[in-house]
Amino acid sequence: MSQKVLLSAKEIDIILHRLACQLIENHHDFRETVLIGIQPRGVFLAERLKRLLENDYGIEQVRLGYLDITFFRDDFRRGEKTLEANKTRIDFLVEDKKVVFIDDVLYTGRSIRSALTAIQSFGRPSEIELLTLIDRRFSRHLPIQPDYRGRQVDAINEERVLVMWQENDGEDKVYMVKQ
Numbered sequence: 218m219s220q221k222v223l224l225s226a227k228e229i230d231i232i233l234h235r236l237a238c239q240l241i242e243n244h245h246d247f248r249e250t251v252l253i254g255i256q257p258r259g260v261f262l263a264e265r266l267k268r269l270l271e272n273d274y275g276i277e278q279v280r281l282g283y284l285d286i287t288f289f290r291d292d293f294r295r296g297e298k299t300l301e302a303n304k305t306r307i308d309f310l311v312e313d314k315k316v317v318f319i320d321d322v323l324y325t326g327r328s329i330r331s332a333l334t335a336i337q338s339f340g341r342p343s344e345i346e347l348l349t350l351i352d353r354r355f356s357r358h359l360p361i362q363p364d365y366r367g368r369q370v371d372a373i374n375e376e377r378v379l380v381m382w383q384e385n386d387g388e389d390k391v392y393m394v395k396q
Contacts, residue, residue: 223351223370223378224391232367233262236348237269239365240317247279249343250315255332256285256303259320261382262350266319282307284318286331305335312340317365321380323349326361351378351391 224232244250247270254263260283270276285303318332329347336342348365353372372378372393379392 218394218396220379220392220394222390223393224368226383226389229350229367229389229391232350233265233269234273236365236367237266237274240266240270240348241274241276243346244315244317247276249313250317251280251282251309251311252317252319253282253284253307253311253332253336255318255320255328256283256287256305258322258380258382259318261384262321262348262380263319264384265382266348280309282309284332284335286328286335289331289335307339310340311336311342313343314340316342316345317348318345319348321349322351322353322378323347323361323363323366324353324356324378326357326359329361330359350380353378 252263252267254260263281267279267281270279283304283306285305287303316336318329320328323329333345346364349363350367352363352366352369354369355371356374370378375396377394377396379394381388381390381392383389
């Protein structure tokens with residue numbers, strides 16, 4: 218197995234600031250906007266963005282929820298591996314709100330399709346956008362594209378993109394791993 222560093226901690230930090238500024242451009246004070254981190258790995262990115270928006274850019278009370286899509290996946294109960302559910306935590310209404318889905322890697326688009334179905338249980342958003350740190354653009358199975366992307370990566374199928382977060386993995390780095 219070989220791995221190559223795609224993004225260092227400093228590059229991730231720069232990208233997070235750029236993404237936060239793009240969100241501010243489009244959502245201003247976030248009164249009508251909610252952030253939804255897609256479980257499990259999108260939550261780390263969503264929490265970082267919330268912190269940046271509040272602490273560095275003075276946006277007050279950014280609403281952040283976590284959405285578990287396990288039971289909405291089209292591969293649920295199809296494989297050998299038992300899927301383990303995460304927690305959904307959305308303690309606000311999404312009815313008529315602008316929802317920004319946040320995930321670390323956009324690969325086939327199937328997770329986002331699942332999230333689109335799952336969010337309907339919490340109301341009908343006025344619009345939904347997608348923010349992703351890494352966009353693997355040549356791997357899509359569904360016509361889903363990010364509205365905000367940190368970096369576009371051309372990875373072939375036997376290559377994986379691993380996003381590491383300080384809070385969970387002990388470092389901020391993005392690797393391309395070839396198996």
